[in-house]
Amino acid sequence: MKAIVVGGGISGIAASYYLREAGADVTLIEAGRQLGGRLAFARLGDRPISLGGKNIGSRYTEFRKFCRALGVDDFEYFGINTSRVVNGRLVAFDQRKGWRALYQLLASNAPRDLWRFFRFAQRIRRHPDDGFADSPFxxxxxxxxxxxxxxxxxxxxxxxxxxxxxxxxxxxxESDEVYLSTFGSNLRVALDSYDQLSSGMERLIEAFATTVSVRLNTRVRALEVEDRRVRGVIVDDAGGHSQRLAADAVCVALPAPFAAELAQPHAAELAARLAQVRYFPVHVIVAHYRRPVFRPEIRAVLFDESHALSNAGAYGANDLATVRYTFSGRAARPLIVQRIDNEALISLAEQTLSPYMPVDRRDRLHVTAHTFDPGLCAFAPDIEALNRALDTQSALAGAVFTGDYRKGASMEACFVAARACTARLAAGAVHAAPQDTIRVPAPAAPSAAVGSGKTNPG
Ligand SMILES: Cc1cc2nc3c(=O)[nH]c(=O)nc-3n(C[C@H](O)[C@H](O)[C@H](O)COP(=O)(O)OP(=O)(O)OC[C@H]3O[C@@H](n4cnc5c(N)ncnc54)[C@H](O)[C@@H]3O)c2cc1C
Structure with missing residues (x-):
């Protein structure tokens, strides 16, 4: 089976990995100049870092299998060490102190809320599958x-x-923007403990890129559909050249608004559902300072909804001089959307953090930043109906849709969603036409080989 995967973020990488395991000949197509999508690789000085997804839960079973398969499994402890500002004072929660610390922090809340929360948490512990956004419970x-x-x-x-x-x-x-129906995905992530890769996410993705054929700088403009069956894709390269690529199966692994654009000409109702998925923007700044900003017992500070800075944390458990500032939530959105100058944002971040963790801009050595828009997924109002529509759609036979909007906004959820989608594709493709019988209509736009994409033969 020849399969095309659209989108080189972690969802597309996961889909390519599973399709290849199922014996497919996979081509992964990515519009940008590198794989990873919202893992957002960058340099801080001369050091590679990730401005997006990087923390790997102890219960990330699928993601960890992927790491082991690629021989990149040098996990180091990251944990959750989160302090909150309460009445102008820092209150620390260190996960290594376990449930006792959690209990102390919870004790000041209403019994009804505590009871609900513990009941939900227990449910996730006993039924890990309810820890995804599509949980029937x-x-x-x-x-x-x-x-x-x-x-x-x-x-x-x-x-x-x-x-x-x-x-x-x-x-x-904010808490008035997330539905109870998807809360399982939050709890699963919150109840986990975290590692990161000592050698960084970039090395993992580089190792993966040697296993399938990858085309970078290549945007999928449209799905090629005939008789309600996907026959391939039409791509544009960075030089504006178009090309048709035939395939037996296509996996669309894009954030929902982009997936909606590809679905729209063939499956308008499905596209309308995909367009309802909400993403909220995030701006991340990572700065390296001459001296440690955090202390081993306080490695992150969370701010309340009155602040544009939602949290500031050490980049690693032993990397207390590198700070990751995250702007997200309602108060941050106007600043992100107006594309406020980065120097102004980091000054604001340092001012917000300073009363609790003294940080001096004169100690700042390197800074890098990234705006994520789409940023973090907050799902469709009726995620159950969206998932059902995606699984039963018939206008695009031979195509599946995966992404963080299906099971959760974590790398593990992206893997679990991709595994389910690609299993259906692999099973359905048994009956697909062999590649040489696919009819490809004459191109409408000038056709040329995509020259600028990097290809890594499998
Ligand atoms: C700041 C931040 C921190 C996070 N931290 C963590 C964490 O620590 N742990 C964790 O588990 N999760 C984390 N997450 C969540 C996780 O990173 C995301 O859920 C995940 O990366 C989403 O991957 P994706 O492949 O679905 O989408 P994306 O990463 O957005 O990938 C989509 C890709 O498709 C490409 N593309 C778009 N249109 C086209 C087209 N037409 N043709 C071809 N290619 C196209 C894009 O360039 C992009 O590379 C974080 C997310 C953010 C934003």
Missing amino acids: FHAVSARHDRPVLRDLFGARFCRDWIRPMVVRMNGA
Whole structure:
């Protein structure tokens, strides 16, 4: 089977990995000049870093299998060490102190909220599959409560102390912007403990890129569809040349708004559902200082909804002089959308952090930044209906759609979603026409080989 995967973020990488495991001949097409998408590789001085996804949960079973398969599994402890500012004072929660620390922090909240929270947390512990955004359990509870957002279910104080720190980090959202139906995906991530790769995410992705054929700087403009069956894609390279690429199967692994654009000419209703998925923008700055900013016992500080800076944290458990500042949530959006100058943003970040962790701009050695827009996924209002529509759509036989909008806004959820989608594709493609019988109509635009893409033969 010849398969094309559209989008070289972690969802497309996961889909390519599973399709290759199923024996497909895979071509991965990426519009940008490097793979990784929202892992957002960059340089800080001469050091490679990731401005996006990098923390790997102990329960990231699929993602860890992928790392091991590529021989890149040098995990180092990252943990969750999060301090919050409460009444002008830092209150630390170090995960290594375990449930006792969690209990102490929870004790000041309403019993009804605590009971609900622990009941949900227990459910995730006993049924890990409910820790994804498409959990039937959370959909049922949500339907019983008339599909509330989290702020409707939990009290204001609990939202401020517990729900908002979770959803602003994972969805870039406030507690009135995330539905109960997808809360399992937040809890699973919040209850996990984290590592990162000592050698960095970039090395992992480089190792992966040697296993399939990759075309960079190549944008998929349209799906090629005949008789309601996908026959391939039409791509544009960076030089503006178009080309048709035939395939037996296509996996669209893009953020939902971009997937909607590709679906629109062939499956308008599906495209309309995809367009409803919400993403909130995020701006990340990583700065390296001459001396440590954080201390081993305090490695991250979360700020409340009055601040544009949602959190500041050490880049690694032993990297206390490199700080990752994240602007997300409602107060941050105007600054991100107006593309406020980076120097102004880092000054604001340092001013916000300084009262709790003294940080001096004169100690700043290197800075790098990235705006994510689409940033973090906060899902469709009715994710169950979207997933059902995607799984049963018939206008685009031979195509599947995967991404963070299906099971959750984490790398593990992207892997689990890609595994499910590609399994269907691999099974369906048994009946697909062999490649040499595919009819490709004459190109409408000038056709040329895509010259600028990097190809890594498998
Ligand atoms: C700041 C931040 C921090 C995060 N931290 C973590 C973390 O620590 N741990 C964790 O598990 N998760 C984390 N996440 C979440 C995780 O990184 C994302 O959910 C995941 O990277 C999304 O991957 P994706 O492949 O679905 O989408 P993307 O990464 O957006 O990939 C889509 C790709 O498609 C390409 N593309 C777009 N249109 C086209 C086209 N027409 N043709 C070809 N290519 C196209 C884009 O260039 C892009 O490379 C974080 C996310 C952010 C934003």
